Amino acid sequence: MRLVPPRVVPPAKPLGRLAFAARFVRNPLEVVPREAYEADFFRAEEGAARAWVMGPALLKQVLLDEREKFHKLTQIRLLSPLLGHGLLTSEGAEWKWQRQACAPMFRHHDLLGFVPVFVRAAQGLLARWRTPPRSVQQVDRDITRATFEVISATLLPSADATIGPVLEQSIATFQRSGGWAQLYASVRAPHWLPRPGISAGRRAVVALRAAVAALIRERRAGGGPDDLMQRLMVARDPESGQAMDDARLIDNLLTFYLAGHETTARALCWTLYLLSRSPEWSAALGEEVARVAGGEPVAAAHIERLVLVQQVLKESMRLYPPVPMMSRQAVADTTLGGHAIRAGSSVIIPIYAIQRHAARWEDPHAFDPARFAPEREAALGRYQYLPFGAGPRICIGMAFAMIEATAILAALLQQARFSPAPGPEPYPLARVTLLPRGGLSLRVSFK
Numbered sequence: 001m002r003l004v005p006p007r008v009v010p011p012a013k014p015l016g017r018l019a020f021a022a023r024f025v026r027n028p029l030e031v032v033p034r035e036a037y038e039a040d041f042f043r044a045e046e047g048a049a050r051a052w053v054m055g056p057a058l059l060k061q062v063l064l065d066e067r068e069k070f071h072k073l074t075q076i077r078l079l080s081p082l083l084g085h086g087l088l089t090s091e092g093a094e095w096k097w098q099r100q101a102c103a104p105m106f107r108h109h110d111l112l113g114f115v116p117v118f119v120r121a122a123q124g125l126l127a128r129w130r131t132p133p134r135s136v137q138q139v140d141r142d143i144t145r146a147t148f149e150v151i152s153a154t155l156l157p158s159a160d161a162t163i164g165p166v167l168e169q170s171i172a173t174f175q176r177s178g179g180w181a182q183l184y185a186s187v188r189a190p191h192w193l194p195r196p197g198i199s200a201g202r203r204a205v206v207a208l209r210a211a212v213a214a215l216i217r218e219r220r221a222g223g224g225p226d227d228l229m230q231r232l233m234v235a236r237d238p239e240s241g242q243a244m245d246d247a248r249l250i251d252n253l254l255t256f257y258l259a260g261h262e263t264t265a266r267a268l269c270w271t272l273y274l275l276s277r278s279p280e281w282s283a284a285l286g287e288e289v290a291r292v293a294g295g296e297p298v299a300a301a302h303i304e305r306l307v308l309v310q311q312v313l314k315e316s317m318r319l320y321p322p323v324p325m326m327s328r329q330a331v332a333d334t335t336l337g338g339h340a341i342r343a344g345s346s347v348i349i350p351i352y353a354i355q356r357h358a359a360r361w362e363d364p365h366a367f368d369p370a371r372f373a374p375e376r377e378a379a380l381g382r383y384q385y386l387p388f389g390a391g392p393r394i395c396i397g398m399a400f401a402m403i404e405a406t407a408i409l410a411a412l413l414q415q416a417r418f419s420p421a422p423g424p425e426p427y428p429l430a431r432v433t434l435l436p437r438g439g440l441s442l443r444v445s446f447k
């Protein structure tokens with residue numbers, strides 16, 4: 001049966017300045033123009049400070065070939081109050097050495113060693129959902145908690161009791177001020193302008209950084225196990241031989257916490273939503289998991305054999321990319337597809353629209369995991385599907401996230417089935433990540 005799940009419909013006519021700003025605050029996906037779903041390049045008028053880039057060759061130019069001309073100024077402006085100048089929020093040489101220092105922590109083979117942690121998180125979810133008498137569960141909230149436990153247990157096992165609750169609370173507060181922060185960052189408003197929620201956001205950041213600083217002091221005094229924090233503390237800049245100072249350590253720990261749990265939670269959440277509406281794929285996945293894992297707990301050796309599970313995850317991240325938009329700012333004059341781009345202007349990469357582009361996807365809004373069957377996936381262009389970005393700044397946690405999501409989804413499907421609960425359909429809402437507006441409740445039943 002053909003399933004076309006809820007989507008954002010582009011504005012019928014071009015938006016004026018005020019309408020653009022109002023919609024942007026409400027949901028940045030609602031300002032994505034119709035052309036973003038149909039053209040390779042779009043600008044409201046020649047010379048405008050904002051250009052939308054969707055064509056594969058142009059994306060390659062921005063993200064790979066001419067990346068030194070396109071920096072992440074807006075993202076850095078938006079996130080640096082929280083994440084300082086860590087891996088996600090730095091540029092140039094500063095970025096490069098941090099990327100080199102962090103890369104060894106994400107080797108595929110080592111990541112497979114985390115599968116038991118991922119499966120334990122899924123079992124924790126199942127135990128919570130089994131508790132009578134409720135069968136309707138707030139899936140988005142519970143999954144976010146589970147992926148948070150995973151990131152704590154894999155990256156900083158010694159710390160969860162200390163900073164877990166502070167971190168969770170502060171991130172929620174920061175998130176609530178997100179819509180405004182994004183708008184102000186993109187129009188480069190002066191800092192003194194009043195912004196709803198901004199002082200709560202600032203307080204959350206101070207509390208969060210203080211909690212992590214305390215943890216680092218403790219560690220410096222006493223040593224500790226071989227976790228991410230330890231590895232970051234001993235990492236050295238290959239050129240200068242310098243270690244990370246405390247501020248940079250805090251930046252990166254928070255970066256991994258923040259970038260590493262919410263995104264994966266969104267991917268899982270939208271996937272369960274889609275499965276709840278697709279009995280066929282739900283049954284196919286249930287059969288695959290039974291065939292591959294039998295009655296045993298999902299293990300590292302099963303991951304690559306869970307082919308359909310991964311197909312569904314990929315299709316879910318096509319329709320609902322956890323990071324729905326990226327942007328870059330030109331730091332030098334250049335051209336893109338014959339259009340002059342002035343230094344200081346923004347290039348928006350609307351992943352959400354690119355992955356539903358009429359020229360490159362058949363029946364683009366329909367849920368069809370068969371698009372990612374191995375032989376068909378191999379034929380996809382590198383820049384038409386980019387939930388993890390592309391080029392040298394591609395998500396460093398991509399393999400981590402795929403293994404984690406596969407293991408958790410398979411472990412859930414070994415025991416549970418998901419079906420619709422009463423209430424409105426979830427609607428995609430872009431904050432920093434793509435949320436189901438109003439949360440996601442599903443009926444969970446057990447075999």
Ligand code: HEM
Binds near residue numbers: 326392
């Ligand atoms: C489904 C899950 C995930 C999605 C969809 C996702 C998506 C992305 C995207 C699109 C970018 C590129 C942003 C840009 O170029 O502007 C990115 C970067 C990044 N991600 Fe992920 N991510 C996921 C999971 C993770 C995990 C699990 C971690 C860490 C454990 C992580 C850590 C990072 C970091 C540190 C960067 C910055 C890399 C750099 O600039 O060198 N992500 N992610």
